[in-house]
Amino acid sequence: MNTDTFLKDILAFREERDWKQFHNPKDLAISLVLEAGEVLEHMQWKNGEELEKKLVADKEKVGEELADVLYWTVLLAHDLGINLEEAVAKKMRQNAAKYPPHLAKGSSAKYTELQGK
Amino acid sequence: MNTDTFLKDILAFREERDWKQFHNPKDLAISLVLEAGEVLEHMQWKNGEELEKKLVADKEKVGEELADVLYWTVLLAHDLGINLEEAVAKKMRQNAAKYPPHLAKGSSAKYTELQGK
Amino acid sequence: MNTDTFLKDILAFREERDWKQFHNPKDLAISLVLEAGEVLEHMQWKNGEELEKKLVADKEKVGEELADVLYWTVLLAHDLGINLEEAVAKKMRQNAAKYPPHLAKGSSAKYTELQGK
Amino acid sequence: MNTDTFLKDILAFREERDWKQFHNPKDLAISLVLEAGEVLEHMQWKNGEELEKKLVADKEKVGEELADVLYWTVLLAHDLGINLEEAVAKKMRQNAAKYPPHLAKGSSAKYTELQGK
Numbered sequence: 001m002n003t004d005t006f007l008k009d010i011l012a013f014r015e016e017r018d019w020k021q022f023h024n025p026k027d028l029a030i031s032l033v034l035e036a037g038e039v040l041e042h043m044q045w046k047n048g049e050e051l052e053k054k055l056v057a058d059k060e061k062v063g064e065e066l067a068d069v070l071y072w073t074v075l076l077a078h079d080l081g082i083n084l085e086e087a088v089a090k091k092m093r094q095n096a097a098k099y100p101p102h103l104a105k106g107s108s109a110k111y112t113e114l115q116g117k
Numbered sequence: 118m119n120t121d122t123f124l125k126d127i128l129a130f131r132e133e134r135d136w137k138q139f140h141n142p143k144d145l146a147i148s149l150v151l152e153a154g155e156v157l158e159h160m161q162w163k164n165g166e167e168l169e170k171k172l173v174a175d176k177e178k179v180g181e182e183l184a185d186v187l188y189w190t191v192l193l194a195h196d197l198g199i200n201l202e203e204a205v206a207k208k209m210r211q212n213a214a215k216y217p218p219h220l221a222k223g224s225s226a227k228y229t230e231l232q233g234k
Numbered sequence: 235m236n237t238d239t240f241l242k243d244i245l246a247f248r249e250e251r252d253w254k255q256f257h258n259p260k261d262l263a264i265s266l267v268l269e270a271g272e273v274l275e276h277m278q279w280k281n282g283e284e285l286e287k288k289l290v291a292d293k294e295k296v297g298e299e300l301a302d303v304l305y306w307t308v309l310l311a312h313d314l315g316i317n318l319e320e321a322v323a324k325k326m327r328q329n330a331a332k333y334p335p336h337l338a339k340g341s342s343a344k345y346t347e348l349q350g351k
Numbered sequence: 352m353n354t355d356t357f358l359k360d361i362l363a364f365r366e367e368r369d370w371k372q373f374h375n376p377k378d379l380a381i382s383l384v385l386e387a388g389e390v391l392e393h394m395q396w397k398n399g400e401e402l403e404k405k406l407v408a409d410k411e412k413v414g415e416e417l418a419d420v421l422y423w424t425v426l427l428a429h430d431l432g433i434n435l436e437e438a439v440a441k442k443m444r445q446n447a448a449k450y451p452p453h454l455a456k457g458s459s460a461k462y463t464e465l466q467g468k
Contacts, residue, residue, distance in 0.1 A: 001120050001202035009209055017216060018223045022396055025172055026164070026260070029157040030395050032186065033267060036153040037388040039193070040146040044381050045342045045373055047143070055142055055197055062197060063204035069149065069190050070205060076156070077183050080172055085118035087180035088187060092126055099134060106135045108279045139279055143377070147278050150384060154271040161264050162256055162459045225396045235436035237352050243443055251450060252457045259406055260398070263391040266420065270387040273427070274380040281377070289376055289431055296431060297438035303383065303424050304439060310390070311417050314406055319352035321414035322421060326360055333368060340369045 003084060007074050014075075028076045035068035120201060124191050131192075145193045152185035237318060241308050248309075262310045269302035354435060358425050365426075379427045386419035 077084045098111035194201045215228035332345035449462035
């Protein structure tokens with residue numbers, strides 16, 4: 001999907017309701033954390049096969065929570081003048097440097113452990 | 118930006134490191150919550166003008182945290198078979214129904230309060 | 235342990251540093267969430283036996299994160315004029331009503347499912 | 352309040368419902384994070400005087416969320432064999448070392464900034 005189109009819709013929605021006044025970065029970031037928590041809530045108390053079944057049953061709802069996370073991510077980036085595409089490209093370069101395949105393959109260790117830092 | 122291109126990069130990165138085995142949905146959702154927390158951490162203890170200055174200074178780093186949030190959002194959606202584009206479209210329709218402009222304009226009330234539910 | 239003694243120490247610590255001015259409820263609650271996240275971070279990516287071993291190894295550090303959580307809980311309650319002892323007693327009565335043993339025994343269902351609400 | 356008495360009540364409650372089987376540390380820590388999020392949710396979108404009023408009105412409910420946070424903190428400490436009283440004492444010693452009054456007084460800087468680390 002295209003996050004720029006999504007952002008345009010979000011900004012039009014906000015404009016129409018005159019909500020910019022409430023959208024300080026701190027409250028946007030709080031929304032992001034709380035919506036991420038709602039995603040996690042669907043995974044709570046179940047494990048293994050039982051969790052897999054629940055996630056199939058909850059698929060539609062988890063999708064809505066992930067859409068909420070995406071909503072605040074895209075809007076917060078916009079309000080702070082952050083270019084998400086560049087940020088993501090930079091992150092991928094960093095990850096590649098932190099976790100070179102020959103060290104990281106099949107390991108769940110953090111890069112600080114992997115590289116003996 | 119295009120999240121499908123991003124997803125392809127993420128999946129190639131994971132494949133190369135054989136990390137699919139660690140990526141159960143619960144741990145992915147935990148990562149999402151923790152990265153959202155790192156975004157919020159940049160807003161902690163500062164307010165008003167002081168916060169604004171800090172966010173200008175931290176722009177690059179906040180961008181990296183938002184890239185992390187996007188990373189787990191896109192990957193978790195993929196692993197659960199969720200179509201983010203559809204989820205986002207549905208969410209926008211729901212928001213429009215919950216917050217009609219004539220009721221919501223200029224108000225920070227929740228839809229349950231707005232509509233007297 | 236006695237949370238009132240702990241609270242006295244926290245208040246003396248704050249007073250000595252003149253930090254009351256930074257302690258608005260929103261930033262205290264943010265701290266609470268972030269410290270709870272640090273507890274969870276110790277459980278990330280590991281499961282089963284591997285997680286058990288890690289938690290034995292990390293016991294000291296997890297204890298420090300839990301102490302941080304307790305710190306903000308006790309301080310936030312104080313600043314909002316909340317009596318934690320009463321709040322806890324009320325919560326236990328609510329839990330007992332929501333989860334009567336004859337319905338809840340051996341079940342991980344939420345009370346809304348349990349009681350067909 | 353005495354957290355040992357509270358812990359006894361929690362353990363009796365769990366025993367009666369045979370819920371120990373669901374209480375792995377990861378799900379307990381997830382509960383802790385989600386309940387901390389519910390505390391923060393009461394502070395969302397409001398600021399200044401408006402937030403103060405809301406917190407007076409929501410006092411009872413915020414108390415219940417803080418009781419939930421305390422619940423999982425005390426139970427998780429117990430299940431991991433952590434002595435909260437010792438952890439708290441250690442934390443207070445660390446805080447005193449990180450934030451000596453002559454450096455920290457009236458400053459919201461992190462100890463790493465304060466001490467030029």
